[in-house]
Amino acid sequence: MTVAQPIQVTVQGDDTLCIGDRTTLTAFGATRYVWSPSLGLNSINTATVIAAPQTTTQYRVIGFDAHNCFQDTVDIIVAVGQYPTVSIGPDSLTLNTGVRQQLNPTVTNGPISTWAWSPNINISCTDCATPVVTVKTPVCYAVKATNIFGCAGTDTICIKPFCENTQVFIANAFTPDGDGRNDKLVVRGQGIKTIRMFKVFNRWGQVVFEKANFSPNDVSAGWDGTIKGVKAPPDVYVYICEVVCDNDVTYTYKGNTALMK
Structure with a gap:
């Protein structure tokens, strides 16, 4: 004599998917199965079904033993998300x-x-x-x-x-009087990879200061207002500055600055 025993049905499968996708759901623990609702399922009476719902759906599977003596029911919610x-x-x-x-x-x-x-x-x-x-x-x-x-x-x-000229700033005046404020003529800017060349000329076209291959905003690389160690006279000086931007484009800037006491 065979005595039928109660069964316990379980379900495995991915319960979250994106709209248009599908997931495989598999029931265990019984001999025969019935799934519902049928919407989005490829089968309703097999242990394994493929679910492709268009919206979040709660599926129910009822499992039966071989003798139709016992049954068990399991629900699983398949959440369907939209693509962002x-x-x-x-x-x-x-x-x-x-x-x-x-x-x-x-x-x-x-x-x-x-x-x-x-x-x-x-x-x-x-x-x-x-x-x-x-x-x-x-x-x-x-x-x-x-x-x-x-x-x-x-x-x-x-x-x-x-890269454009507004990214480089060279003061139109400076006061090298040693008070710690605006004492040097400094090449400042942003988006500048390097200062390839910076030269300052007097009114007769003579080079009074030059520096090459230094970083922007470097005060130590600025002109301190001296010529060969001697204080330069107050005057208007001309400068030329060649820079290499972060995008490797080279620009040349020209202008005037006043040395003031």
Whole structure:
């Protein structure tokens, strides 16, 4: 004599998917199965079914033993998520070298659980929502935003750097009197890789100061208002400065500065 025993049905399978995807659900512990509702299922009377619902759906499977003496019921909710849409903004931005630009993507169909930015070049973070990039060289940034359902959206933005004369500042006057304020004629700027050459001339075209291959904003590389160790007379001097920007473009700047007591 065979005595039928109660059964216990379990279900395995991925219970979260993106719209348009499918998941495999498999029931265990019984001999015969009936699934419902049938919407989105490829079968309703097999242990393993393929579910492709268009919206979040609660499926129920009833399992029966071989003798139809016992049955057990299990419910499983298959959550369906929408693919997020991500927009960083315009396809490209043209910005001064040295500028720090925050990227602020807008998203639909969140919430977003993970962010992934690439490449990891001149960017403050690769796993945050709003990184800050420092403009140096041409680069296209891609972002992948994944929501809580595991569905991902992507977008790309290209940064095009340029260098212009407003990025270099050389004072139109300085006072080398040793008071610690504006004592030197310094080449200042942002987005500048190096100062290739800086020369200062007197009114007769004679070079009174020159310096090559130094960094911007370096006070020690500035002109202290002396000529061969002797204080230069107050006058208007002409300078020429050649710089290499972060994007490797070379620019030459010319101007006048007044040496004042």
